[in-house]
Amino acid sequence: MIRRPSISELWAVLALTFGYALAGANAVAVDPTPQQRETYQAVVKATNEAFKNQLAGKLDDAVESLIAAEKGFTELVQISAPETYDKLVPTMNRIEQVHARLQLEGAAVLPLRLPPRPTSDPSAMTTSNPATAPKPASTPTKSRTTRRTPPPKTPPMDNGVSFTSVVQPILVGRCGQCHISGSKGGFQMTSYESLMKGPSEGVVVFPGDVIASRLIETIETGDMPRGGGKVPPQELAALKMWVTQGAKFDGPDPMALFDGATVGADAAATPATPMVRRATGKETVSFASDIAPLLVANCTGCHIDAMQTRGGLNMSSFAQLLRGGDTGAVVSPGSGDMSLIVRKLRGMEGDRMPAGGRPPLSDDAIALVAKWIDEGATLDGANENQPITVMSQLAWAEKATPAEMTERRAKLASEHVALANAANASVEVVPTKHFNVVGTVSRGTLETVADQAETNLPDARTLVSGSAGEAYYHGKATIIVLPKRYDYSEFAKMVEQRGIPASWNSHWRFDGIDAYIAVVASDRDEPEVIGQRLVSPIAALAMATRGGDVPHWFAEGLGVALAARGKGVMDRDARRQLESEIYEATSAMDNAKKFLDGKLAPEQSDRVGAALVNTMIDRSRRRQFDAMLRALESGSAFEVAFEKSFGVPLAGYVDGWLRSVRGG
Numbered sequence: 001m002i003r004r005p006s007i008s009e010l011w012a013v014l015a016l017t018f019g020y021a022l023a024g025a026n027a028v029a030v031d032p033t034p035q036q037r038e039t040y041q042a043v044v045k046a047t048n049e050a051f052k053n054q055l056a057g058k059l060d061d062a063v064e065s066l067i068a069a070e071k072g073f074t075e076l077v078q079i080s081a082p083e084t085y086d087k088l089v090p091t092m093n094r095i096e097q098v099h100a101r102l103q104l105e106g107a108a109v110l111p112l113r114l115p116p117r118p119t120s121d122p123s124a125m126t127t128s129n130p131a132t133a134p135k136p137a138s139t140p141t142k143s144r145t146t147r148r149t150p151p152p153k154t155p156p157m158d159n160g161v162s163f164t165s166v167v168q169p170i171l172v173g174r175c176g177q178c179h180i181s182g183s184k185g186g187f188q189m190t191s192y193e194s195l196m197k198g199p200s201e202g203v204v205v206f207p208g209d210v211i212a213s214r215l216i217e218t219i220e221t222g223d224m225p226r227g228g229g230k231v232p233p234q235e236l237a238a239l240k241m242w243v244t245q246g247a248k249f250d251g252p253d254p255m256a257l258f259d260g261a262t263v264g265a266d267a268a269a270t271p272a273t274p275m276v277r278r279a280t281g282k283e284t285v286s287f288a289s290d291i292a293p294l295l296v297a298n299c300t301g302c303h304i305d306a307m308q309t310r311g312g313l314n315m316s317s318f319a320q321l322l323r324g325g326d327t328g329a330v331v332s333p334g335s336g337d338m339s340l341i342v343r344k345l346r347g348m349e350g351d352r353m354p355a356g357g358r359p360p361l362s363d364d365a366i367a368l369v370a371k372w373i374d375e376g377a378t379l380d381g382a383n384e385n386q387p388i389t390v391m392s393q394l395a396w397a398e399k400a401t402p403a404e405m406t407e408r409r410a411k412l413a414s415e416h417v418a419l420a421n422a423a424n425a426s427v428e429v430v431p432t433k434h435f436n437v438v439g440t441v442s443r444g445t446l447e448t449v450a451d452q453a454e455t456n457l458p459d460a461r462t463l464v465s466g467s468a469g470e471a472y473y474h475g476k477a478t479i480i481v482l483p484k485r486y487d488y489s490e491f492a493k494m495v496e497q498r499g500i501p502a503s504w505n506s507h508w509r510f511d512g513i514d515a516y517i518a519v520v521a522s523d524r525d526e527p528e529v530i531g532q533r534l535v536s537p538i539a540a541l542a543m544a545t546r547g548g549d550v551p552h553w554f555a556e557g558l559g560v561a562l563a564a565r566g567k568g569v570m571d572r573d574a575r576r577q578l579e580s581e582i583y584e585a586t587s588a589m590d591n592a593k594k595f596l597d598g599k600l601a602p603e604q605s606d607r608v609g610a611a612l613v614n615t616m617i618d619r620s621r622r623r624q625f626d627a628m629l630r631a632l633e634s635g636s637a638f639e640v641a642f643e644k645s646f647g648v649p650l651a652g653y654v655d656g657w658l659r660s661v662r663g664g
Contacts, residue, residue: 035079043072043091050098059486062102069095070114077115093244097211161242163192164251170235171195172258174225180258184327192254196247199312202599207247210240223311224326274322274333279380285372287318288381292392294365295321298354301497305389310355318391319384320598322377333377336370345369382549382637385598390549393512397474405475405513406436412514413438413478420482420491434472439481442523449481449521452531453538460539463562463617464546464629473545478516479534488520501603508537508559510544517541536563547632547641552602553595554638557609561617564610581607586661592654612657621646 046069053062073095076088092114161167171180171189178184187199198204204214211217216239218224219231231239242248285291295315296304303315313325324330330341337343344353345366352360361369381391397405410429417427417438425440430450434457437450461472470476482488485505492500492507500507506519517537521530540559544550585604589595595608616625624645631641642650 033079036076039072039076039079040091043069043076043095046072047091047094047098050102051094054098054102059102062098066095066098066102069098074115090241090244093210160245160248161238163242163247163249166238167242168192168258170231170239174231174235176258178225187326190257192249192251192256196254202601205243205247208244210243213243216240216243218326274329274331274377276319276322276384277333277376277378279378283372283375283378283380285368285375286380287372287378288391289395290368291372292381292388294361294369296389296392298358298361300389302354302356305496305498314598316387316389317385317598318379318381318388321388322384331373331377333373336373339370339373342366342370342373383639385551385596386549387511387552390510390512393514397513400475400513402469402471402475406470408513409475409478409515410436413480413516416480416491416495416516420487420494422490431476433469434476435479436476437479437481439483440487441481441483441521445483445521445523445525446481448527449479449519449530449534452527453479453534456531456535456538459535459562460542463558463625464539464542465626466542466546466633473515473542475515477541477545478514480516480518481521482518483520483522485520488518491518506533506537508541508544508556510541510555515541515545532563536560539563546629547636547638549638550632551609551638553605553609554613556606557611557613558617560606560610561614564614582611586611586658589658592651592658595654596651611661612654615657616646 046065050062050065050069053059053065073088073092080088095114175189179187179189187204189195196203196205198214202214206212216236219236219239222230225231279286299315300306302310303313305316306314309325311325311327313330314320314323322329322331324340327340330339330344332339340349341353343349344351345361346352347360354360381388381394400408413436414427417440421427421440423440427438427440428443428446430437430443430446432450432454435450435453437446437453439446439449457472466472480491482491488505489500492498496509506517508517509515517534519530519533519537521533536556536559538559539562540555543558544552544555581603585600585607588600588604589608594600595605598605600608615621624647628641628645631644632638636644639650642653646653648656
């Protein structure tokens with residue numbers, strides 16, 4: 001029988017997590033000096049201010065406080081003994097978490113540089129992040145936020161949170177009914193090993209990273225546990241500290257079953273994923289023309305194109321919609337009124353959807369969804385993995401001329417810029433042969449961007465051929481120019497309802513009609529630098545517009561591969577970073593199915609795509625690649641065009657590539 005942690009044990013964990021709020025100086029050392037006490041309190045105060053300002057949207061103030069916290073922490077380590085450093089780990093982790101949050105917000109933060117554990121030899125002190133330990137040069141360094149394998153079976157550090165005596169009892173007591181004795185949403189954590197593996201949708205615990213760990217996020221947001229339960233603050237603090245300390249295991253066997261665990265016990269209670277059924281032509285409701293536009297208009301940001309999907313329900317493609325969320329399938333073909341998605345839309349189960357202050361769907365719109373399900377929930381789009389944002393636009397786009405598409409995109413660009421133009425600055429447009437360049441920057445900057453876009457387009461045409469002029473992108477593509485990184489980040493939030501990585505300065509988007517590149521550029525940027533930012537998205541967007549179901553990873557991969565091959569586009573450090581990211585993504589990939597079904601993180605999928613496309617555009621396979629593009633232009637589905645041109649199914653090609661990479 002597993003012993004539940006006592007209240008005193010949990011409060012001890014709380015003291016580890018929030019030591020600055022309890023005994024203050026006692027968390028620094030057994031007998032701290034006045035200088036240590038003063039410096040520590042200053043670090044805590046600055047860290048708290050950074051966190052509060054970040055939550056309030058005061059990013060500049062948050063960055064200033066974070067810099068003060070980092071400086072103070074470095075000073076504190078320098079005046080402390082090595083043993084004291086171990087007691088500062090929770091504070092250091094707090095600083096790292098605030099830094100990560102600011103990066104996600106798009107704040108202009110420098111790389112975090114916290115000192116390592118001091119040694120008796122002062123010359124050994126170097127400035128680096130202790131979270132990234134040195135590794136052999138032959139092995140790319142794995143980032144903390146993309147780790148996919150369980151940590152080594154070693155006991156936690158001294159004073160660390162015990163998995164067997166603290167974490168496991170919490171999980172059994174709070175999550176046992178649904179995810180230990182049952183498997184709600186297809187996730188059953190019957191042991192430490194199965195917990196770390198996560199459900200089919202992806203890992204839920206990232207050792208060392210509280211922010212990325214979905215286990216913590218669902219508890220903090222109140223999404224879990226279901227049925228009105230709640231995890232007390234002290235237990236949540238224990239879970240967070242365990243994750244922060246590396247999510248380590250301290251028991252004899254990581255495969256041992258938890259109390260009450262019965263593998264497969266709840267299989268019957270979780271509805272199976274419905275099979276994809278193609279439309280027969282007899283249906284009165286079309287998914288592509290009727291249902292997909294409804295979902296895109298009302299669910300984007302939470303369940304479509306979302307950085308973190310709510311309730312585990314991702315509806316970015318038809319296949320993902322059928323797969324359902326944490327509570328199982330939301331569509332029951334033939335039973336519209338009983339399907340969870342219809343009941344949520346009507347407010348008959350849990351919170352009414354859509355959430356976030358959006359108005360409820362009309363009765364007629366909900367009836368349309370129910371009717372589609374009653375008729376079998378069939379698919380009339382290109383394939384089940386095609387983004388529904390693309391699918392919903394294709395009916396109109398297939399009939400539109402390039403000129404009509406250009407006009408539609410120009411209108412959309414005007415709406416996008418207006419939405420992100422909080423300062424109401426004047427907007428100008430510079431048209432070129434292939435692009436409409438628009439933004440609130442000076443006309444000189446717009447003309448520089450336009451010139452660089454046309455200059456770099458021939459590189460894309462070496463791989464993606466097509467008619468010249470506005471027909472190349474099936475209508476002129478838009479380039480939206482943002483003057484600062486902050487404006488670029490705000491554009492993504494306002495227009496795309498998502499955050500973007502702090503390292504980005506350009507990206508592309510295609511939804512079946514709208515085709516644009518967003519880029520940071522100003523009078524201070526050299527033309528060559530602006531050109532480098534455009535190389536990859538120009539080629540990726542060209543590839544995406546070649547077929548309605550071209551996967552994002554394939555288009556993005558082609559752009560990245562082209563940029564990596566270009567002279568002077570990537571310096572040595574950038575190439576090494578790319579190679580490291582590809583290595584990490586490949587390590588997270590068990591087989592082709594996991595990759596092709598979208599089970600990898602988007603950025604990992606794109607990096608695998610870059611490596612794959614690089615093999616496809618090699619001289620030995622270039623003829624097959626060109627044949628595939630011709631098939632796409634003629635209307636073939638992507639996987640059909642691929643198999644016909646390369647002589648092997650896409651899944652087989654990916655598996656073969658994966659074996660070659662791993663030397664199998």
